Amino acid sequence: DVKVTQSSRYLVKRTGEKVFLECVQDMDHENMFWYRQDPGLGLRLIYFSYDVKMKEKGDIPEGYSVSREKKERFSLILESASTNQTSMYLCASSSSGSGEQFFGPGTRLTVL
Amino acid sequence: QQQVKQSPQSLIVQKGGISIINCAYENTAFDYFPWYQQFPGKGPALLIAIRPDVSEKKEGRFTISFNKSAKQFSLHIMDSQPGDSATYFCAASKRSGGYNKLIFGAGTRLAVHP
Numbered sequence: 001d002v003k004v005t006q007s008s009r010y011l012v013k014r015t016g017e018k019v020f021l022e023c024v025q026d027m028d029h030e031n032m033f034w035y036r037q038d039p040g041l042g043l044r045l046i047y048f049s050y051d052v053k054m055k056e057k058g059d060i061p062e063g064y065s066v067s068r069e070k071k072e073r074f075s076l077i078l079e080s081a082s083t084n085q086t087s088m089y090l091c092a093s094s095s096s097g098s099g100e101q102f103f104g105p106g107t108r109l110t111v112l
Numbered sequence: 113q114q115q116v117k118q119s120p121q122s123l124i125v126q127k128g129g130i131s132i133i134n135c136a137y138e139n140t141a142f143d144y145f146p147w148y149q150q151f152p153g154k155g156p157a158l159l160i161a162i163r164p165d166v167s168e169k170k171e172g173r174f175t176i177s178f179n180k181s182a183k184q185f186s187l188h189i190m191d192s193q194p195g196d197s198a199t200y201f202c203a204a205s206k207r208s209g210g211y212n213k214l215i216f217g218a219g220t221r222l223a224v225h226p
Contacts, residue, residue, distance in 0.1 A: 004155070030211075031211040035216075040121070040218055040219075041218060042118070042201055042216040042217050042218040042219050043156070043201065043214075043216040044216070045213065045214070045215075048211070048213065050211050058213075090155055090156070092155070094211065094212065096211065099144045099146065099161065099205065099207070099212040099214075100146070100158045100161070101158070101212075101214065102157075102158075103148075103155030103156050103157065104155050105153065105154055105155050106154075106155055
């Protein structure tokens with residue numbers, strides 16, 4: 001079974017802190033994605049990566065950056081956390097030959 | 113601009129009943145329409161998906177109906193069970209290179225009462 005793991009289930013940070021969210025997948029997938037999930041808004045794509053060191057902006061990239069130094073690992077970085085970034089963050093991966101995305105369990109981030 | 117509109121926001125169905133969730137899309141270039149199911153504390157998981165060359169796809173109690181001319185698709189859950197209680201997301205995408213960039217609907221919270 002595909003497994004996508006995220007470094008933390010819950011995280012509490014202060015405004016202005018730099019925050020790192022880590023995601024690891026074990027199926028050698030080429031594509032990896034970061035979403036945020038908010039009630040009434042569904043899942044919104046922040047960034048995605050289709051290869052090591054390659055990244056593309058999604059629909060809401062402002063305030064975020066990403067890093068993909070290894071194929072299995074995709075990091076989401078909040079350079080200076082703000083309260084409006086309090087949300088559930090979901091990582092997903094997919095193979096280049098399939099439309100199916102496999103999701104991790106999510107990280108609930110609270111910024112105080 | 114929301115490209116995939118999903119309704120209703122929430123749905124209550126009695127055990128054994130039919131649950132119906134609807135989605136509408138705007139971009140006629142979309143060519144892949146999945147439904148994801150999410151249980152509390154879990155990430156979404158693919159439930160069923162359809163491509164626009166067919167009008168219906170059935171997998172067990174779950175059916176996608178697709179209307180290309182109306183740019184609408186829906187999920188039908190037959191004989192709904194309490195274990196189906198979850199949040200359901202429709203999505204749409206157009207394949208670009210080696211990846212599908214999914215656009216999700218806002219989600220429907222389904223509660224199936226015994």
